[in-house]
Amino acid sequence: xxxxxxxxxxxxxxxxxxxxxxxxxxxxxxxxxxxxxxxxxxxxxxxxxxxxxxxxxxxxxxxxxxxxxxxxxxxxxxxxxxxxxxxxxxxxxxxxxxxxxxxxxxxxxxxxxxxxxxxxxxxxxxxxxxxxxxxxxxxxxxxxxxxxxxxxxxxxxxxxxxxxxxxxxxxxxxxxxxxxxxxxxxxxxxxxxxxxxxxxxxxxxxxxxxxxxxxxxxxxxxxxxxxxxxxxxxxxxxxxxxxxxxxxxxxxxxxxxxxxxxxxxxxxxxxxxxxxxxxxxxxxxxxxxxxxxxxxxx
Amino acid sequence: xxxxxxxxxxxxxxxxxxxxxxxxxxxxxxxxxxxxxxxxxxxxxxxxxxxxxxxxxxxxxxxxxxxxxxxxxxxxxxxxxxxxxxxxxxxxxxxxxxxxxxxxxxxxxxxxxxxxxxxxxxxxxxxxxxxxxxxxxxxxxxxxxxxxxxxxxxxxxxxxxxxxxxxxxxxxxxxxxxxxxxxxxxxxxxxxxxxxxxxxxxxxxxxxxxxxxxxxxxxxxxxxxxxxxxxxxxxxxxxxxxxxxxxxxxxxxxxxxxxxxxxxxxxxxxxxxxxxxxxxxxxxxxxxxxxxxxxxxxxxxxxxxxxxxxxxxxxxxxxxxxxxxxxxxxxxxxxxxxxxxxxxxxxxxxxxxxxxxxxxxxxxxxxxxxxxxxxxxxxxxxxxxxxxxxxxxxxxxx
Amino acid sequence: xxxxxxxxxxxxxxxxxxxxxxxxxxxxxxxxxxxxxxxxxxxxxxxxxxxxxxxxxxxxxxxxxxxxxxxxxx
Ligand code: SF4
Ligand code: SF4
Numbered sequence: 001x002x003x004x005x006x007x008x009x010x011x012x013x014x015x016x017x018x019x020x021x022x023x024x025x026x027x028x029x030x031x032x033x034x035x036x037x038x039x040x041x042x043x044x045x046x047x048x049x050x051x052x053x054x055x056x057x058x059x060x061x062x063x064x065x066x067x068x069x070x071x072x073x074x075x076x077x078x079x080x081x082x083x084x085x086x087x088x089x090x091x092x093x094x095x096x097x098x099x100x101x102x103x104x105x106x107x108x109x110x111x112x113x114x115x116x117x118x119x120x121x122x123x124x125x126x127x128x129x130x131x132x133x134x135x136x137x138x139x140x141x142x143x144x145x146x147x148x149x150x151x152x153x154x155x156x157x158x159x160x161x162x163x164x165x166x167x168x169x170x171x172x173x174x175x176x177x178x179x180x181x182x183x184x185x186x187x188x189x190x191x192x193x194x195x196x197x198x199x200x201x202x203x204x205x206x207x208x209x210x211x212x213x214x215x216x217x218x219x220x221x222x223x224x225x226x227x228x229x230x231x232x233x234x235x236x237x238x239x240x241x242x243x244x245x246x247x248x249x250x251x252x253x254x255x256x257x258x259x260x261x262x263x264x265x266x267x268x269x270x271x272x273x274x275x276x277x278x279x280x281x282x283x284x285x286x287x288x289x290x291x292x293x294x295x296x297x298x
Numbered sequence: 299x300x301x302x303x304x305x306x307x308x309x310x311x312x313x314x315x316x317x318x319x320x321x322x323x324x325x326x327x328x329x330x331x332x333x334x335x336x337x338x339x340x341x342x343x344x345x346x347x348x349x350x351x352x353x354x355x356x357x358x359x360x361x362x363x364x365x366x367x368x369x370x371x372x373x374x375x376x377x378x379x380x381x382x383x384x385x386x387x388x389x390x391x392x393x394x395x396x397x398x399x400x401x402x403x404x405x406x407x408x409x410x411x412x413x414x415x416x417x418x419x420x421x422x423x424x425x426x427x428x429x430x431x432x433x434x435x436x437x438x439x440x441x442x443x444x445x446x447x448x449x450x451x452x453x454x455x456x457x458x459x460x461x462x463x464x465x466x467x468x469x470x471x472x473x474x475x476x477x478x479x480x481x482x483x484x485x486x487x488x489x490x491x492x493x494x495x496x497x498x499x500x501x502x503x504x505x506x507x508x509x510x511x512x513x514x515x516x517x518x519x520x521x522x523x524x525x526x527x528x529x530x531x532x533x534x535x536x537x538x539x540x541x542x543x544x545x546x547x548x549x550x551x552x553x554x555x556x557x558x559x560x561x562x563x564x565x566x567x568x569x570x571x572x573x574x575x576x577x578x579x580x581x582x583x584x585x586x587x588x589x590x591x592x593x594x595x596x597x598x599x600x601x602x603x604x605x606x607x608x609x610x611x612x613x614x615x616x617x618x619x620x621x622x623x624x625x626x627x628x629x630x631x632x633x634x635x636x637x638x639x640x641x642x643x644x645x646x647x648x649x650x651x652x653x654x655x656x657x658x659x660x661x662x663x664x665x666x667x668x669x670x671x672x673x674x675x676x677x678x679x680x681x682x683x684x685x686x687x688x689x690x691x692x693x694x695x696x
Numbered sequence: 697x698x699x700x701x702x703x704x705x706x707x708x709x710x711x712x713x714x715x716x717x718x719x720x721x722x723x724x725x726x727x728x729x730x731x732x733x734x735x736x737x738x739x740x741x742x743x744x745x746x747x748x749x750x751x752x753x754x755x756x757x758x759x760x761x762x763x764x765x766x767x768x769x770x
Contacts, residue, residue, distance in 0.1 A: 020627075075511065101482050101512035102404055106441045109409050125626060140626040140660050147679070148624055148659075160571020162594070166623035169658070169679050186570060189409050215571055219407040243574030245581060252532075252557070254577075254590065255570045257511070263424050285582060286575070286684045598725070599748050635700050635747055642699065664770075668700060671770045 002129035002180040003155070003200040003207070004092060004118070005068060009133045012057065012066035012090070013038040014081045015073035016048050020137065021096075024072075024126075025049055030142035033133045036064040039081075057088040070126065070136050072096040078122065079104035086117045094135050095121030098187065099257070105189050112191065119191025123256070125161025125183040130168075138183060139165055152177015154293060155201040157194055158213035159186050159220070159256065163242065167213060167289070174290050176297070179206040186256030188217070194224035202235055209296040211289070212239045212280075214271060216246040217259045221271040225278035236296040237280045240289050244268040299508045302345045304387050305524045306504035312522070313477050315470055315488075316500045320389030329370035332388040333363040339391040342370055347529070348379040349422065356383065359391055380533060392502055397490035398457045399423060400471055402439075402478040411439045411478065413471060415453040419490030445475035459493075466499050467491070482512030537612065541591065544604040551597025551628070556605070561586025563694055564609035566602070566637070568622030568657075569594020572683070576621045579687035584695075588615055596628045602636025603643070610644055617652030619690035624658045624679055630665030633657060638672050649673025652693050656686035698746030702767040703727060709763035711736045719764060722754040 011028065015021045016038025026049050028035050035051050037060035044055035060066045069085045071078060071093060078100045085093050086108070093112065100122045112119045120127060126136015130149040138161065139145030148169040154176055158164040161183035168181055182197060184190055194212055201207045214221045221239070228237060246254055247267045253260045261267050275282050281296075283289035301309075307317045319336060322345070323329045333340045344356030351357060356378055360366035366388070376383050397419035405412040414436050418426050427434050435456035439445050450468030459467050470491065478486040485507040492502045508516070513526055520526075534542070541556035555569075563585050567576040569592040580587055589612070591605055610618060620637055622628070634655065641648045655669055658679035669676045677686050710716075717730035717739060725748040729740050755764050 076514070099511045101509055101515075102484070103441060103479060103482055103509075103512065106404070106410060110440065110442055137626055144624075144626075144659050144662075158571065160574075162568055162623040162626060163571040163575060165626055165659070166572060166575075166683065169624040170682055173680060188406055189404065213571060215574055223407050240575075242571050242578060244578050246574065249557075254555070254557075255572075255574045255592070259574065285579065286682045290682075600744075629750070632748075632750070639699060639747065664768075668770045 001204050001206045002132060003197070003204050004120070004180060004182065005127050005129050005133045005135055007132050009034060009068050009135070010064065010066050011035045011135055012060045012069045012085075013051070014057065014069055014071045014085065016040055016051065016053055017043050017046065018072055021072040022048050024137040025051060027137070027139070027141055027145065028134055031134050031139075031145055033135065036060065036066055057084045057090070061088045061090065066090060068092045068094070068135060070094045070096055075099045075101070079108060082108040082119070083111055086112050086115050089115070090117065092118045092120070094124055094126060095119065095185070095191070096124060096126065096136055097121075098123035100187070102189055105187070109189075109191055120182060121185040121187075121190055123187045123190070124185040125164065127180065127182045129180045130178050136183070137161075138181070148172060149181065150177040153179060153206060153208035153297060155179045155204070155207040155210045156181040156213070157197045157210070158183055159215045159258070160213055160242070161186075163213045167211060167240075167286070170286060170290060171293065174294070176293060179204060186215070186258055188258040193220045195220070195227045198224060198227055198233060198237070199231075202233065208235065209293055210235060210237045211293065212237060214239055214241045215256065215259050216241070216243050216261050216268045216271070217266040219266070222274045225274040225280065228278040228280065238283060238289060238292045238296065239275050239280050240283045240286065241268045241271055299510060299513060299527060300347045300529050301506045301508065301524065302347065302385075303343065303504055304345055304385070305522075306506040307501070308522050308524070309477060309481065309506060310501055310504050313473055315473050316498065317504065318389040318392055318500055318502065320387055322385055323370070323388050324385050326367045326370040326374060329386060329388050330363045330367040333360065333366035336388070336390055340366055341389045341391045342366060342373055343387045343389065344373050344376060344378060344383040345385040345387055346378050346381040346383060348381055351378050354378045392492050392500060393495055394490070394492040394502075395495045396493045397502075398467070398493065399426070399489050400453065400457070400467075400474060400491050401485070401487040401489065402475055402483070403485045405438065408438055411441060411475070413437045413439055413445065413449070413453055413475065415457045415471070417456075417458040419492075423487075423489065439475060441479070444479060445472050447472060463493065463497060463499065470499060470501075477506070481506065481516060482509045483507060484509045537589070537608065540608055541605065544601060544608065547601055547604065548598055551593065551595040551601060555590075555592045557590040559587045559589055561588045562614055562616040563690065564588045564612065564615045564618040566591050566593060566606060566609065566618065566620045568592070568625065568628070572623035575623075576683055576687060579684050580619070580691065583688045583691045585687065585691035588612055593622070593633065594628055596632070599632050599636045599639065602633055603639040606637050606640035607644060610640060610646065617654070617690070617694035619687070620653070620655045620657065621683060621686045621690065622657040623683065625660050627660060629661040630657045630659060631661040631668060634665045634668045638668065638674070654686065654690040654693055656681060656683070698743075698749075698769070700747050700769050701749040702769055703741050703746055703749065704765045705739060705741060706761075706763045706765070707737050709761040710739060713760055716760065718758050718760065719755040722758050724752065724754070725750060728755070
């Protein structure tokens with residue numbers, strides 16, 4: 001098993017003719033992902049790496065049964081693209097685009113909630129279930145993806161796309177594989193957060209341990225900690241918080257748009273405390289993270 | 299982008315929220331003239347982009363034009379949280395029978411806008427929530443529907459208002475939400491909203507913050523005389539200004555987010571979450587960073603070169619650590635080229651200078667080949683970020 | 697010549713196609729510049745950009761004369 005995506009995933013790429021999208025479309029195909037169509041309004045009829053391009057999402061859904069979409073369009077078109085996918089009954093939407101205004105993000109999430117659609121991102125590098133499928137640019141080119149990711153028992157959810165691959169690679173180096181790795185997106189408001197992913201990992205029999213990569217700012221970590229306490233979460237969760245130094249520099253942004261400590265809120269320190277209260281192990285270094293993961297799998 | 303009070307009030311006025319009669323002034327003489335024209339007691343308010351101006355003496359009341367000029371002199375000479383006072387707002391003085399609070403922002407956890415009201419206005423909202431949490435009322439709002447009248451009424455009622463005034467306040471709440479939505483705000487706040495002795499509700503202060511990412515669709519700001527700019531929580535150093543110029547050379551890659559520190563280890567580090575992790579790791583192992591500098595999104599060789607030069611030229615630098623995560627799209631070989639070019643242009647021998655390179659991912663083989671040719675010590679993915687940071691710190695403490 | 701990349705144009709081949717500037721159009725990092733140097737040379741290699749070459753090979757594939765050679769210097 002795995003969560004969100006597997007061999008049955010049929011991917012649609014919105015904005016497929018774009019520079020980055022066409023590149024990661026190739027990488028997805030190389031990884032044996034079932035990419036069945038692309039959409040770029042006005043470019044219907046073309047192909048990109050032999051994937052047919054359509055004008056509308058509904059064309060791809062009706063004809064080929066796409067169930068997952070990756071959205072990689074310029075920020076100003078992102079709301080329209082995502083709403084179109086929700087309306088066409090796509091079940092999982094991964095939004096790669098970054099810098100989408102919050103108002104648009106909230107509108108997308110509201111509509112998705114009504115239609116029971118799952119949203120990952122914005123500003124997500126993608127999702128990978130090693131050995132089965134990947135959606136988005138996660139892992140990069142084929143041989144790099146294969147070096148970094150391998151099948152196994154660890155689920156990863158991360159606010160940083162780069163660190164998703166870094167942590168997977170570190171585990172792979174230690175012969176520990178992964179079930180599903182999700183770059184949840186570095187923006188202040190994103191679709192599925194740690195709190196929403198934890199129950200999916202809990203139900204997944206392949207996943208034995210969950211690793212969370214966290215950053216200062218926002219409330220994801222505190223929300224996840226509360227969820228773990230309230231639901232007596234049954235699997236080990238190990239967290240790593242990047243950017244502890246940000247606590248000392250309130251008002252300044254580092255790394256991602258969401259990484260900012262304001263008026264004493266969103267501090268790394270607060271997150272460590274919340275996690276510790278919930279029985280989540282917080283690693284101080286990546287070396288320690290690997291040790292914790294090894295222990296949890298024993 | 300934070301707006302000045304007077305800019306926020308321009309928007310309030312346009313959207314039909316009552317504000318005090320007032321004008322902007324940039325000299326004590328102008329203040330005197332305005333006070334003269336208003337023919338009332340006036341409030342003189344420093345226009346700065348930081349909170350807490352009241353406590354710092356940035357708001358003063360004057361009985362007559364002459365006094366107004368004197369007090370204005372005082373305010374113009376203030377420096378509040380590092381900001382010089384260049385403009386003041388001169389307004390008719392209000393006589394409140396009560397001060398209320400009304401605000402809209404995003405609740406990141408609920409992923410929705412929330413409206414907040416309180417009967418305790420005039421104090422910082424964080425202070426209210428700490429001391430009197432029961433006095434704060436919050437209400438999530440559906441972005442697609444907008445705020446409905448009944449919601450405005452709920453907010454007003456929870457400010458302790460009744461009958462006619464309750465409806466007036468409800469109306470202001472709805473208008474404030476409309477501003478929040480229409481102008482893509484991160485925050486829209488009236489604090490205090492003043493109930494005057496003759497039963498008027500007036501926005502005595504106004505605080506709008508517009509979302510940076512949405513500014514591209516607000517051409518109307520220009521017509522309202524609100525220039526687009528970048529917020530900075532502190533005044534950038536020369537080093538940081540130089541770095542920003544380098545980022546503007548071209549549009550490929552993010553390579554300009556640079557913060558200067560006073561340590562001795564120069565850093566060129568992977569972007570996003572990786573930069574946070576790497577910077578922490580350096581500190582964890584006792585390293586003192588000279589700077590924070592992200593590279594990501596596959597920048598040009600030229601950008602990497604210029605940033606490296608900037609860092610290498612910084613006084614007090616003892617060594618350079620180029621550390622990235624396993625890269626998804628930034629190319630290892632291009633980063634390596636940039637770093638080496640910088641050294642060569644500065645007449646530094648790469649094989650003798652204390653420099654540590656840890657990177658992996660896209661085009662790593664080419665990258666390693668280049669590094670080997672120039673005798674630069676590098677670590678691959680077999681060494682974690684953590685080990686790399688430790689090695690770099692040890693390298694310069696020898 | 698750059699430090700990491702060497703790019704050369706064989707002008708004897710290039711001059712056979714008048715007004716061709718395909719290499720300038722396809723190169724994503726602006727290595728070629730169309731300009732009249734003299735009667736035989738109409739395209740130049742921008743020295744300061746050479747090290748930006750990403751070896752995408754687009755110029756090699758698209759040049760109708762096979763006039764371009766690219767070498768890694770490492
Ligand atoms: S290989 Fe690509 S980058 Fe290099 S010169 Fe040719 S077109 Fe430009
Ligand atoms: S593409 Fe070939 S023939 Fe055309 S200008 Fe360039 S080098 Fe000359």
